Amino acid sequence: MELPSFPPSFPPSLLTRRLALPLSATPLLRLGNQYSRDLRAERESEMSDSGGAPWWVVVTGASQGFGAAICTELAPLLPPGSRVLGLARSQQGLATTAAAVTKANPAITFSPVVMDLATAKAMDYEATLKDHLGTGQSTPPGQALLFHNAGSLGTVKYLREMDDATRLSTYFDLNISSVILLNAAFMRLISTLSGKVIVKVINVSSLCALEPFKSWGLYCTGKAGRDMLFKVLAVEDPGVRVLNYAPGPLDTGMQVHARTMTQDDDIRKTFTSMKEEGKLLSCQSSVKKLLQFLEKDEFKSGDHVDFFEV
């Protein structure tokens, strides 16, 4: 995919212009009932191809924001018997997501698992996947989806002011290492299953994977690193469909952090203006677009795609 050519230093005016595209400028976006009908019809056709077998879905950061929206928007589309595993630290947030998922589709199971991804070990991921999805002896799912959604902005100070090695390690433990470990455990489990399983791995990325934002050095580095990890996965495992999806500016807790903590005045004011001017997206609208894009399945594995470009 051709990358957009932005100047090396990303002026807030350009950021605002780029992120302010109206939803109507994206013809593929079909919201509401029409979207649901179309997607459901396509899904039913795909399900009939695979015999309507239940799916396995893993979502990190399922307690709030974009991760919770992935769970609740996907739930009504899943075949009966599907299993959704949601990981996060907040028990209460996961319970809220669990209730919404069950309401949306009582025929599937949602497993809320409290886990700090910054400290979890490989064996924790292996055990959790086996406990809540299945083992090599289980009936294989029709599809297995892994959404690497959890993430943090971290310290939003200029690079010249970074002085805490422990914070840096913790940042990359969550935003890079946990992704590698969970992904590896998931791939190993899938490789033990008999029969053909459609596997899709989605990394929730950001414009920051491509563009430098002043005082967001950790976040930009983490997102760029994650994108490359999944490009490598795409070439290592051509049978797996891999997507780096930048969901657009979302009205979530992460945006509150961006508006209140960002050291760089221009970046902070840009995000404050976007909130005040109603330019932040709802998680639901971005998830709908992601699910539709996954459904069409026309991307090159490993691509980075942006909400405003699909």
Ligand SMILES: NC(=O)c1ccc[n+]([C@@H]2O[C@H](COP(=O)([O-])OP(=O)(O)OC[C@H]3O[C@@H](n4cnc5c(N)ncnc54)[C@H](OP(=O)(O)O)[C@@H]3O)[C@@H](O)[C@H]2O)c1
């Ligand atoms: N918001 C935006 O404008 C925007 C734009 C582009 C990309 N994104 C990306 O979208 C994804 C979701 O962001 P969001 O806006 O929904 O943020 P959010 O509201 O802050 O949610 C972050 C999620 O990650 C989980 N998480 C954070 N630290 C964790 C840890 N140590 N262990 C386990 N889970 C942890 C949180 O759960 P707990 O706190 O319960 O652990 C929460 O569910 C992120 O990857 C973000 O980089 C966001």
